[in-house]
Amino acid sequence: MSAPSVQVFDSDTIVADKLCSLVVNRANETIKARGKFFIGVSGGSVAKFLCGGLQKAETDWSKWKIFFCDERHVPFDNPECTYSIYEKNLTSKINFPKENIFPINPELSVSESATDYAQKISKEFETNGVPEFDVLVLGMGPDGHVCSLFPGHPLLDETTKVVAPISDSPKPPPSRVTLTFPVINRCRCAVFASCGAAKADILKKVLEIREEPLLPASRVNPTKGELIWMLDSAAAANLSNVSKM
Numbered sequence: 001m002s003a004p005s006v007q008v009f010d011s012d013t014i015v016a017d018k019l020c021s022l023v024v025n026r027a028n029e030t031i032k033a034r035g036k037f038f039i040g041v042s043g044g045s046v047a048k049f050l051c052g053g054l055q056k057a058e059t060d061w062s063k064w065k066i067f068f069c070d071e072r073h074v075p076f077d078n079p080e081c082t083y084s085i086y087e088k089n090l091t092s093k094i095n096f097p098k099e100n101i102f103p104i105n106p107e108l109s110v111s112e113s114a115t116d117y118a119q120k121i122s123k124e125f126e127t128n129g130v131p132e133f134d135v136l137v138l139g140m141g142p143d144g145h146v147c148s149l150f151p152g153h154p155l156l157d158e159t160t161k162v163v164a165p166i167s168d169s170p171k172p173p174p175s176r177v178t179l180t181f182p183v184i185n186r187c188r189c190a191v192f193a194s195c196g197a198a199k200a201d202i203l204k205k206v207l208e209i210r211e212e213p214l215l216p217a218s219r220v221n222p223t224k225g226e227l228i229w230m231l232d233s234a235a236a237a238n239l240s241n242v243s244k245m
């Protein structure tokens with residue numbers, strides 16, 4: 001695997017700031033080069049970072065296509081719904097075109113919802129193969145999970161589906177829809193944002209110890225793209241050989 005770029009900042013506020021700058025710069029470069037920008041966003045702390053920081057972005061929002069790296073299979077009015085968090089705290093505030101953000105359909109069964117989401121992706125990317133996202137913004141749980149791909153789960157070995165359903169997520173809610181590793185590792189740029197002392201032990205395992213079987217977050221390694229980790233000092237506390245930016 002090629003070495004990731006590990007960037008450590010003083011606080012989570014700076015991480016949020018740097019993350020948003022990176023995303024907006026990539027968006028503007030990509031729009032200039034190819035006319036559209038395909039991004040996959042995560043829930044949890046990453047949603048907070050992006051919703052806060054992207055509101056002031058200078059970019060052509062009409063060229064953005066926003067997908068979800070994973071989503072909880074819950075109704076839109078459930079506080080666990082990641083789409084609704086972005087809707088309430090970002091897209092409604094910037095007049096983002098509704099047709100350019102792609103929620104899952106929670107009215108279908110979780111398995112139908114995953115199939116439906118794969119079809120939406122295939123239509124927007126105009127491919128029946130594995131789509132190439134410009135940027136995936138990823139979070140990592142304290143168990144090392146990424147998207148809704150959990151340690152020891154058979155979905156870690158998924159090789160054909162672009163989107164998969166999961167109905168036994170160890171973290172509630174149990175039913176979710178998630179991108180799989182073939183898609184994650186085909187992106188042009190995967191960027192993690194992880195902050196807080198609760199992530200320090202697992203980061204050591206994910207980035208440095210790398211014991212087999214690899215934890216989900218250790219398996220993120222875009223074949224042709226970049227891998228960037230943005231951490232605050234508390235999360236990076238146990239890492240060797242990283243210097244603060």
Ligand SMILES: O=C1O[C@H](COP(=O)(O)O)[C@@H](O)[C@H](O)[C@H]1O
Pocket residue numbers: 042043044045046069070071072138139140141142145146147148171
């Ligand atoms: O359940 C989830 O957790 C991860 C990590 O969240 P964090 O708050 O610990 O950063 C998140 O990336 C994922 O989208 C979400 O469904």
